[in-house]
Amino acid sequence: MSKHHVITRINGEDIEFLTDPGTSLLSALRDQLGLTGAKEGCNNGNCGACNVVLNGELVNSCCVLAVEVNGGELATIEGVANGDDLHPLQQSFINDAALQCGICTPGFIVAAKALLEREPDADEARIRHWLAGNLCRCTGYDKIVQAVLDAAPEMRAAARA
Amino acid sequence: MAVQEYLAPATVDDAVAVLGEHGSAARVFAGGTDLIIQVRERRRDVGVMVDIKKIPELVECAFTGDGGLRIGAAVPCARLYRDPEVAAKFPCLIDSASLIGGIQIQSRASLGGNLCNSSPAADSIPTLIALGVTCEIAGSSGRRTVPVEQFCTGPGQNVLQPGEFLVALNVPAPGANSGAAFERFIPRNEMDIAVCNAAASVVLSADGSTFQSARIAVGAVAPTPLLVAAAGEALAGQPVSAASIASAADAARAAAVPITDMRGSTAQRKHLASVLVTRVLNQAVERAGRA
Numbered sequence: 197m198s199k200h201h202v203i204t205r206i207n208g209e210d211i212e213f214l215t216d217p218g219t220s221l222l223s224a225l226r227d228q229l230g231l232t233g234a235k236e237g238c239n240n241g242n243c244g245a246c247n248v249v250l251n252g253e254l255v256n257s258c259c260v261l262a263v264e265v266n267g268g269e270l271a272t273i274e275g276v277a278n279g280d281d282l283h284p285l286q287q288s289f290i291n292d293a294a295l296q297c298g299i300c301t302p303g304f305i306v307a308a309k310a311l312l313e314r315e316p317d318a319d320e321a322r323i324r325h326w327l328a329g330n331l332c333r334c335t336g337y338d339k340i341v342q343a344v345l346d347a348a349p350e351m352r353a354a355a356r357a
Numbered sequence: 358m359a360v361q362e363y364l365a366p367a368t369v370d371d372a373v374a375v376l377g378e379h380g381s382a383a384r385v386f387a388g389g390t391d392l393i394i395q396v397r398e399r400r401r402d403v404g405v406m407v408d409i410k411k412i413p414e415l416v417e418c419a420f421t422g423d424g425g426l427r428i429g430a431a432v433p434c435a436r437l438y439r440d441p442e443v444a445a446k447f448p449c450l451i452d453s454a455s456l457i458g459g460i461q462i463q464s465r466a467s468l469g470g471n472l473c474n475s476s477p478a479a480d481s482i483p484t485l486i487a488l489g490v491t492c493e494i495a496g497s498s499g500r501r502t503v504p505v506e507q508f509c510t511g512p513g514q515n516v517l518q519p520g521e522f523l524v525a526l527n528v529p530a531p532g533a534n535s536g537a538a539f540e541r542f543i544p545r546n547e548m549d550i551a552v553c554n555a556a557a558s559v560v561l562s563a564d565g566s567t568f569q570s571a572r573i574a575v576g577a578v579a580p581t582p583l584l585v586a587a588a589g590e591a592l593a594g595q596p597v598s599a600a601s602i603a604s605a606a607d608a609a610r611a612a613a614v615p616i617t618d619m620r621g622s623t624a625q626r627k628h629l630a631s632v633l634v635t636r637v638l639n640q641a642v643e644r645a646g647r648a
Binding site for chain 2: 198200217220239240242244247250255258261263264313325326328329330348352
C-alpha cells in the first residue's frame with residue numbers, strides 16, 4: 197500500500213502529511229495531526245461530532261478520505277477562537293449552558309458557524325433544520341438553539357464592521 | 358479499512374481504463390457518504406477507491422439547449438438547491454435533494470450516488486423516475502443510456518456492468534403546464550430512512566382542468582423503486598379531480614409489494630403509498646398551475 201502525500205491548508209496554516217488511501221479525514225486530524233477537537237461520535241455520518249468545513253462546505257470528516265483534502269482548505273474547531281478570545285458562538289454556548297458532557301459541542305459550533313456565516317439572519321426553525329445532522333444526548337437541544345440565536349447578532353455586527 | 362489504493366482519474370476515459378484494470382476490486386467513489394461507511398463496517402470490500410470528482414463533467418450541473426438539466430453523477434445535493442434556477446425549474450428535484458441526510462451529508466452526497474447505491478428506499482429515485490430522467494453510463498464500449506426506472510435491479514443492485522459507471526443524469530425539460538413533487542413518510546421530522554416515498558409528475562391541459570399525462574413512482578414498497586404505469590394511465594385524459602387522483606392512488610397501492618420490517622408493516626406501507634401518491638399529485642397539480 198502506497199502512502200499519499202497530502203498538502204492542505206488547515207485554519208490558515210499550510211500542512212503536509214502522509215496518509216494511507218483508506219484513512220478518514222477525522223482519523224488523520226486526530227491521530228496524525230493532533231487536532232483532537234473534532235470528535236468521533238458515531239463514525240458513520242449520523243452525529244456531526246466530527247464536523248469540519250472543507251473548501252467552504254460543512255462535512256462530516258468521518259465521511260471524507262484524508263487523501264481527498266490534498267490541495268484543499270480546511271477549517272476546524274481549533275481555528276474558531278482567535279487566540280484566547282472566544283468566538284461569539286463559543287461564548288454564547290458558555291453563557292447559555294448549551295453543553296453538558298461537551299463531546300458534541302465542537303461539531304455544533306462548527307456547524308452553527310457555517311450556518312450563520314452563510315445565513316446571518318437564520319431564524320429558530322432554520323437553525324433547528326440546519327442542526328438536524330448534529331446529535332446531542334444531554335441538553336435536549338433548546339439551549340443549543342438559544343445559544344446560536346444569541347450569537348447571531350454579534351456575528352452580524354462583526355460582519356458589518 | 359482494507360482500501361489499498363486511491364485513484365482520481367481526470368477524464369471519463371481514464372476512469373473507464375482504471376475500472377477495467379482493477380475489475381471487481383475497484384469501486385467508484387463520489388460523495389462517499391454511503392461507500393466510506395460500507396467499507397468501514399466491512400459491508401463492502403473495496404481495494405481501489407476510484408474518486409470521480411476530479412473529472413470535470415462529473416461535477417458539472419448545467420442546463421441543456423432545450424431547457425433540460427444535465428447533472429454530473431457526483432454533483433452534491435447542496436449545489437442543486439443552492440442554484441436558484443434549478444430550484445425554480447425543478448422543485449421536485451429539490452424536494453429530494455434537500456431531505457437526503459443532514460446538511461453535512463448534502464454537502465457531499467450526490468443524486469448519482471443515491472441512485473448507484475440502489476436502495477429500495479432511496480429518496481431521489483422516485484423523483485428521477487417521475488421526471489423521466491435517463492442515466493448516461495460510460496464503459497469500455499462507449500456510452501449508453503438507461504431510463505432510471507430500469508436502472509435498479511434489486512436492493513443494492515443495478516444494471517452497471519463491471520467497468521461501467523454513471524456519468525450523468527439527464528433531466529428532460531419540463532413541458533408547458535407541468536408540475537412535479539416528492540414526499541416521504543418517516544416517523545420523525547428529519548434524518549431518517551423512508552418508510553415509504555412517492556413522486557409524481559403531471560402534464561395538464563392548458564386550462565388546467567385535465568391530466569394529459571402523469572408519471573408516478575413509489576419507493577420502499579418493493580425490491581426497487583417502482584414506476585407505477587397503471588397510475589399514470591388512470592389519469593391520462595381524466596379531469597383533475599379528487600376521484601381521478603384517488604384512482605391513481607389505488608393503482609399505487611395495488612402495485613406496492615412491500616415487506617414488513619422494523620420501519621413499517623406491509624399494510625402500513627401499502628396505505629402510505631396511496632396517501633403519499635394523493636399528496637404528491639395534489640402538489641404537482643398545484644405546481645403545474647403556478648408554472
